[in-house]
Amino acid sequence: MKLAELQQKLTAAARLQPPDERVPYAFEKRIMALIAERAAASGRVLWMRGFLRAAVSCLALALVCGAVSLFTPAATDNGNDLSQDFENTLLASADLPDSAP
Amino acid sequence: MERSEAELIAAVLKGDSASFEPLVEKYSPRVFATARRYARRDSEVQDIVQEVWLKAFDKLKTFRGEAPFEHWLMRMAVRTCYDFLRGHQRNRISSFSEISEPEEDWLERFVGDPGNAAEDADAAKLLIDSVLERLSPEARLVIQLLEIEDRSVKEIAELTGWSVPLVKVRAFRARGEMRKILARIAKDKYL
Numbered sequence: 001m002k003l004a005e006l007q008q009k010l011t012a013a014a015r016l017q018p019p020d021e022r023v024p025y026a027f028e029k030r031i032m033a034l035i036a037e038r039a040a041a042s043g044r045v046l047w048m049r050g051f052l053r054a055a056v057s058c059l060a061l062a063l064v065c066g067a068v069s070l071f072t073p074a075a076t077d078n079g080n081d082l083s084q085d086f087e088n089t090l091l092a093s094a095d096l097p098d099s100a101p
Numbered sequence: 102m103e104r105s106e107a108e109l110i111a112a113v114l115k116g117d118s119a120s121f122e123p124l125v126e127k128y129s130p131r132v133f134a135t136a137r138r139y140a141r142r143d144s145e146v147q148d149i150v151q152e153v154w155l156k157a158f159d160k161l162k163t164f165r166g167e168a169p170f171e172h173w174l175m176r177m178a179v180r181t182c183y184d185f186l187r188g189h190q191r192n193r194i195s196s197f198s199e200i201s202e203p204e205e206d207w208l209e210r211f212v213g214d215p216g217n218a219a220e221d222a223d224a225a226k227l228l229i230d231s232v233l234e235r236l237s238p239e240a241r242l243v244i245q246l247l248e249i250e251d252r253s254v255k256e257i258a259e260l261t262g263w264s265v266p267l268v269k270v271r272a273f274r275a276r277g278e279m280r281k282i283l284a285r286i287a288k289d290k291y292l
C-alpha cells in the first residue's frame with residue numbers, strides 16, 4: 001500500500017469537509033447569563049475577601065494586645081505606672097493653680 | 102446605529118458587560134467551526150466554545166487592538182482546543198479494531214486502485230477522522246492547521262504560541278506519526 005498516497009487522499013478528504021458553523025439556539029444568551037453570574041459571584045468574592053482580610057487584621061491586633069498585656073509586668077504600688085503618669089500629665093495644668101501660693 | 106467592535110470592546114472594559122453579546126453573536130459560528138474540528142460530541146464542542154468566550158471576557162483587558170479581534174479570539178479558540186485535546190489524551194483510541202465496514206471497503210478500493218478511491222466519499226471522511234483521533238494532541242493540531250486548513254508555519258506559530266522552529270519540528274514528527282498510524286492500518290488489515 002502506498003502510504004504517502006493514502007495520506008494525501010485522506011488529507012484531501014478532510015479538506016473537503018466543510019466546517020460546521022451551526023450555533024445552538026440562544027447560545028449567546030447562555031454565555032451572557034454565565035458572564036453575569038460570574039460578575040455577581042466575583043463581586044461577592046471581593047466583599048468576602050475584604051471581610052476576611054479585616055478579620056485577620058483584627059485577630060492579629062487582638063493577639064498583639066493580649067500578648068503585650070500578658071507579658072508586661074504588673075504595675076507596682078509606687079504609682080509610677082503608665083496610667084498614673086498619663087493622668088498626672090493630663091491634669092498637670094489643672095493641678096497647678098491649687099499648688100500656687 | 103450599530104456600534105463598531107472597538108466601541109463594543111471599550112464599553113465592556115468600562116463595565117458594560119451587555120456590550121459583549123454582539124461579539125458573541127457575530128463570532129460564535131467561527132468558534133463553533135474550530136471546536137468541531139477537534140471534538141466530536143456536541144456537549145464537548147459546546148463546552149469548548151463556552152470556555153473560549155469566558156476566557157475572552159476575562160482576558161479582554163489584554164486585547165490591545167493592534168490586530169483584529171477575530172485573530173485574537175481565534176488564537177484563544179485554538180489554544181483552548183489544544184488544551185481540550187491534551188485533557189482527553191487518555192481517551193485516544195489506539196487499536197483499529199473498530200474500523201467500520203464502509204471504511205474498510207474504501208481502504209480495499211484504495212489498495213486495489215488508488216486513483217479510483219474517491220476522497221469525497223463518506224468513508225474516507227470517517228477514516229481520516231479516526232486517524233486524527235489517534236494522533237497525539239500536538240500532532241493532531243499541527244496536521245489540522247498545516248495540512249487540512251492549509252495555514253503557513255508562521256500563522257500556526259501565532260495561533261499556538263509555539264516558535265516557528267518548534268512548529269516545523271512538530272510538523273515533521275506529526276507527519277511521521279500519521280504515517281505510522283496508516284502503516285498500522287495496512288498491517289492490521291492487509292498483512
